[in-house]
Amino acid sequence: MQSNPLPPGDDAPVTPRAGDTPRGRVPRAEREQQMLDAAVLVFSRRGFHHANMDEIAELSGVSKPMVYAYLGTKEELFIACLRRESARLVSGLTSAADPTLPPDRQLWQGFKGFFEFVGAHRDGWSVLYRQARTQQPFSVVVAAMRETVVEVITDRLDAALRLEGRQVKPDDLTAMALTLVGASESLADWLADHPDEDPGRTATRLMNAVWLGADQLMHGVTWRPPS
């Protein structure tokens, strides 16, 4: 149901997209972006360990020593990729939801922003994040980003609840946020593997799956295990 892409067979050389591999003198900042682009592409296609610096350098249009000079070791390079993609994701996500809207619409807009990001940056998500989540020493970076996201959600939920004069135990709030994030990730993986799916529809699906319950939960209804 959820399979891994690597669309061009594992051995196909990663070909640059249109407009890539420009040569000649290029200012440092721009070069770095090119390198990061190349790195994200290669890391996403090959995975961290199967990616090799030669390919990244070649795809960047520079020689290996340049990559090392600009972005450090392979690990540091991967983390640089991760940071850039994380920043993009978080900013995209937080800017999506308008704090003045009612909670369900906030949530929905957040989801939508998130899925749109994932849809647009499949490489960035699909592998950087997926890999980073499970492989040391990158998991800490991902964990930090997750933390940020969970906090944002918690705050928004909390704010929404206060507006309604209600309050929920912090633990339950966190648990809810965790579930939201987890479900989002899961559906994001699924989205990353299904290019034809529309991010908005995915967001709606997720809302249906979690909002109704969240709504009740926020209004005090709970489910209890059978004694």
Place this chain on the structure above:
Amino acid sequence: MQSNPLPPGDDAPVTPRAGDTPRGRVPRAEREQQMLDAAVLVFSRRGFHHANMDEIAELSGVSKPMVYAYLGTKEELFIACLRRESARLVSGLTSAADPTLPPDRQLWQGFKGFFEFVGAHRDGWSVLYRQARTQQPFSVVVAAMRETVVEVITDRLDAALRLEGRQVKPDDLTAMALTLVGASESLADWLADHPDEDPGRTATRLMNAVWLGADQLMHGVTWRPPS
């Protein structure tokens, strides 16, 4: 919020548990189990790529060639681990839920069985599954297992609905199952990283997060995106 274990610093040798590393002639079937135990342990601690066959062999109490003779390549070994753990998980899961119970209790028992399994086989889950999900060529094996699980859940939900005389569109059913699985995985990751957490509590949390909504959904209430 969700960090990677590797509790014994990355370089600490993986020490055998009590009763391990028996020496001498051992019948094949038994040796294979020992090897799988060792492999699961090492793969979980080090990750697939950082794991090395020497350590696995040593922990199995044999020399490398035996491992190759019995279980093949490193990749094949990993897949063998994956299969064993998958089989255990699926069987544990399906046997947990009694089909004659009402849907919520079925679901809860399923969750509980699942989380109990994860709690008891943290190594098996925490890394085998996590890694396998993102790394070719293992993802197909995981996908197959997931498929099985999703089907089981879908069937159970469907059966429960029919008993109530209701019916839900297959797509929505699948989406719901997917979300349940995704959320479960997410919480399982969290559980695997929090040894003190009680599986039952985790199951309850998940129920609270998803059941109320699912219940409404099953009764025809839906959430619609704002036009």
Place this chain on the structure above:
Amino acid sequence: MQSNPLPPGDDAPVTPRAGDTPRGRVPRAEREQQMLDAAVLVFSRRGFHHANMDEIAELSGVSKPMVYAYLGTKEELFIACLRRESARLVSGLTSAADPTLPPDRQLWQGFKGFFEFVGAHRDGWSVLYRQARTQQPFSVVVAAMRETVVEVITDRLDAALRLEGRQVKPDDLTAMALTLVGASESLADWLADHPDEDPGRTATRLMNAVWLGADQLMHGVTWRPPS
């Protein structure tokens, strides 16, 4: 023009021929022949280095230690194969030519016998001999056999010449014999690679290519390089 066989793709398991791999108690002499059969087959298919003892043992219908007990190390086993095939070849060859016939018919019958042997024992020839010729430490065994053959030919030629009252310098005789042997080998290789070719025709071809000249040579006509 002359390509290498290995008809069943390099990886195809060598399947036993009909009547092979009998089990149970078998007298030693017979077991050894089975082992040699298996070894010749495997060595010929895989080449000495790619052949592995497991396959030979399995194809012999016994376990590896038996092979070692009966026929020694891999090298010794190969030499045993070589000796058996050599003996067969030499005996087949010497018994073919009737010393009372005129020299051309002797030669032709010798060639025919030789090519018939090669045609019937393609495995034995095609690889054992070909490999052994170039790979230490087997070349000495082959050299010995060659020596025998060259001697036989020289003697026959000499005898034939004496009958006609002629005599040729030993050096020229040897050179001629060498050429005959060399050409035979070359055509044998070719024959081993062309299953449809008739040994008799090959022998005739070789006669045409070498006899006319040899005949003249034996009657005193020689070619001289331009000064």
Place this chain on the structure above:
Amino acid sequence: MQSNPLPPGDDAPVTPRAGDTPRGRVPRAEREQQMLDAAVLVFSRRGFHHANMDEIAELSGVSKPMVYAYLGTKEELFIACLRRESARLVSGLTSAADPTLPPDRQLWQGFKGFFEFVGAHRDGWSVLYRQARTQQPFSVVVAAMRETVVEVITDRLDAALRLEGRQVKPDDLTAMALTLVGASESLADWLADHPDEDPGRTATRLMNAVWLGADQLMHGVTWRPPS
């Protein structure tokens, strides 16, 4: 009668010739030639399988990874050697024979050129070619070279015949060429093993063995098998 060289006992390290093993920065083209020189030497002394990359690298004056970077796999390296030697051989051979001479002198010059090449590149011939002939996947390269040579010979023979107004069936022509090549190879092996032999003498021997017959054959005289 024909034994294998390996003059420095099988274990003696292959010592560089005078002027070898230069160190430091060397342009790629040059390094590649050094590597090929080393490889030819080692392959010829040890045989393909007993050769090990470490020794080749060391003899080239670089570390193993350079060899892999420049010339690829052990197999690819061997093929590179084979190609270089083949090209040298073929060019030496075709340039040797002047097409305006009478056929016997052309042939003789061709043989002489060939044997002189073999005498001068004993390593190149003695093992690369001998081994390659019998071992997959190199035999195809050798086959290609052989093909070229056989074609050249056939053409030359054909042209010579036309000049004399004669014509010979293509099959017989090919068979003759094949025999010439086979006999040449056989004597080349012998020459490679006898450092004191003069290439010219070897060529003359071969002429004596094959030309007289060929000449007759070309004039319509044939030998027929007894019914």
Place this chain on the structure above:
DNA sequence: CATGAATGAGGTTTCATTCAT
């Protein structure tokens, strides 16, 4: 700034060969 040349280190895999039953 930029790079071609170069390497140390380490990992997977294979096999001939031998115990111990």
Place this chain on the structure above:
DNA sequence: TATGAATGAAACCTCATTCAT
């Protein structure tokens, strides 16, 4: 006699990383 279990040794190959130009 016969074998399943076991291993030491060694080979190929890859890669991140750094000089020297």
